[in-house]
Amino acid sequence: MSLLSVFVKYRNLIGQLVSRDIKTKYRRSILGLLWTVLNPLLMMTVLSIVFSYFFSRYGNIENFPVYLLCGQLIFNFFSESTSIAMGSIVHSGELIKKVYVPKYLFPVSKVLSSGVNLLSSMVALVIVMIVTRARVTPTVLLAVFPLLYVLLFSTGVSLFLSAAAVSFRDLMHLYSVITTAWMYLTPVIYPMEILENAPAWVVFIVNANPMTGFIKIFRCVVLEGVTAPAVLHVQSLAWCTIALLIGSLVFKKSQDTFILKI
Amino acid sequence: MKIENAIEVRDVSMCFNLSREKVDSIKEYVIKALKRQLFYEEFWALNDVSFEIRKGDSVGLVGMNGSGKSTMLKIIAGVLRPTKGSVETAGTIAPMIELGAGFDHDLTARENIFLNGALIGYPREMLEERFDDIIAFAGLERFVDVPIKNFSSGMLARLGFSIATIVDADILIVDEILAVGDYQFQNKCKKRIREMMERNTTVLFVSHSIEQVKEICNRAIWIDHGHVRMMGEAEEVCDAYEAPGE
Numbered sequence A: 001m002s003l004l005s006v007f008v009k010y011r012n013l014i015g016q017l018v019s020r021d022i023k024t025k026y027r028r029s030i031l032g033l034l035w036t037v038l039n040p041l042l043m044m045t046v047l048s049i050v051f052s053y054f055f056s057r058y059g060n061i062e063n064f065p066v067y068l069l070c071g072q073l074i075f076n077f078f079s080e081s082t083s084i085a086m087g088s089i090v091h092s093g094e095l096i097k098k099v100y101v102p103k104y105l106f107p108v109s110k111v112l113s114s115g116v117n118l119l120s121s122m123v124a125l126v127i128v129m130i131v132t133r134a135r136v137t138p139t140v141l142l143a144v145f146p147l148l149y150v151l152l153f154s155t156g157v158s159l160f161l162s163a164a165a166v167s168f169r170d171l172m173h174l175y176s177v178i179t180t181a182w183m184y185l186t187p188v189i190y191p192m193e194i195l196e197n198a199p200a201w202v203v204f205i206v207n208a209n210p211m212t213g214f215i216k217i218f219r220c221v222v223l224e225g226v227t228a229p230a231v232l233h234v235q236s237l238a239w240c241t242i243a244l245l246i247g248s249l250v251f252k253k254s255q256d257t258f259i260l261k262i
Numbered sequence B: 001m002k003i004e005n006a007i008e009v010r011d012v013s014m015c016f017n018l019s020r021e022k023v024d025s026i027k028e029y030v031i032k033a034l035k036r037q038l039f040y041e042e043f044w045a046l047n048d049v050s051f052e053i054r055k056g057d058s059v060g061l062v063g064m065n066g067s068g069k070s071t072m073l074k075i076i077a078g079v080l081r082p083t084k085g086s087v088e089t090a091g092t093i094a095p096m097i098e099l100g101a102g103f104d105h106d107l108t109a110r111e112n113i114f115l116n117g118a119l120i121g122y123p124r125e126m127l128e129e130r131f132d133d134i135i136a137f138a139g140l141e142r143f144v145d146v147p148i149k150n151f152s153s154g155m156l157a158r159l160g161f162s163i164a165t166i167v168d169a170d171i172l173i174v175d176e177i178l179a180v181g182d183y184q185f186q187n188k189c190k191k192r193i194r195e196m197m198e199r200n201t202t203v204l205f206v207s208h209s210i211e212q213v214k215e216i217c218n219r220a221i222w223i224d225h226g227h228v229r230m231m232g233e234a235e236e237v238c239d240a241y242e243a244p245g246e
Helices: A003-009 A011-026 A032-058 A064-086 A105-131 A138-167 A171-184 A200-208 A210-224 A230-261 B026-034 B069-077 B109-120 B124-138 B153-164 B183-198 B210-216 B234-242
Strands: B005-017 B042-054 B058-062 B084-089 B093-096 B171-175 B202-206 B219-224 B227-233
Touching: A003 A011, A011 A032, A011 A105, A011 B109, A032 A064, A032 A105, A064 A105, A064 A138, A064 A171, A064 A210, A105 A138, A138 A171, A138 A210, A138 A230, A200 A210, A210 A230, B005 B069, B005 B202, B042 B069, B042 B084, B042 B202, B042 B219, B042 B227, B058 B069, B058 B210, B058 B234, B069 B084, B069 B093, B069 B171, B069 B202, B093 B153, B109 B124, B109 B153, B124 B153, B153 B183, B171 B183, B183 B202, B183 B210, B202 B210, B210 B234, B219 B234, B227 B234
Parallel strands: B058 B202, B058 B219, B093 B171, B171 B202
Antiparallel strands: B005 B042, B005 B084, B219 B227
């Protein structure tokens, strides 16, 4: 079967897996889906109280709460979706042993479930923008692009990680360290100006970092009301292609051995 | 593939690595590699197995525990990929290797019907249309919105069987599932399998109960230590399998 016909046949399954994730995640909490809004709001409040004080000597960042929340939403989506998707093959072991299902559906559906969470936490951003009287420009509509980039990039990384985690389970513990380091190398909390006196290699890593690109584009269109420089789009697209290519090749090559290892 | 065949199995061999201790972390991998203990023991569960099954036949696979029957079924269902050889199948397969694989125990019966149906590859509209039939056959009308973690194993098996057989597949793969459920439900299952056979579904059946094989199947394949020992009329093969001295 071709890739497309497989996808058409199982599109119902992707929907079911995503809705299952969302239902079971919030089944036992009264506030339910509201947590996806409350959580980033509370985190943002704490962080912006602390860090707006620290960063005040680098000049005033225009609307720090919105600046922070933009970075947080994008980065948290990436780290949450890839961490969850990483274990998706290992945790679906019982199923994979018994029914034939295209295996890439498991990591992909996890990324999509996190995507639904991301969209609902966008409500938090809207609330903060209203409260801080941020100016809203038509460029906001262009936010689709960075969101799409981070979705594609996370999918590629998830495919790679979920395949690798089957052979090496302890990668899951290692990965939480990696995402923490990754977050500090991304301007989520701090302004880029803080890197003025940093060593050149740090600046290089922060700029080459795909997450930096996605977040910068997102801030351009949401916070600053301007279109992002084309070079950022090119860089982001390149990262998405690389991640998807490596992820799907590694996944395809190792998927037949999953069943022997789980 | 010949037009009259439903399943063609050609020279299929399946090899498993029997590492005594499973190495599944980087730490262990590095330690074992340094100590040069990374060797694997091979186990061939199937050796050059070939057979053809014609459309409309119902074939029983018999053999001792560990002879490779379930491995063969999983290869035909597409769950396992053979180390060597190839398998071709014609049409849709309804695998019942374990009923209710893929049930989520936190969800209700209703939600699980849609989840499980999607796993088998049914379209959503069809599941909505046949929803009442599925529930009725499983006899779970009163428990539609109960989380299935509260179900008994018999109820789960009924639900699983009901979902898997709600449409006629071209090939039905049945592995030991008739061992669960009470006699009433077993009879219901047998009846439904017979109805599907009458509508020209090919059935592949694994059971340790020789009576059930004789009852349901017209042909049988005896697998012994990964080789095909005998193939032919169900009665003949079953009698040879049961013959004393084996």
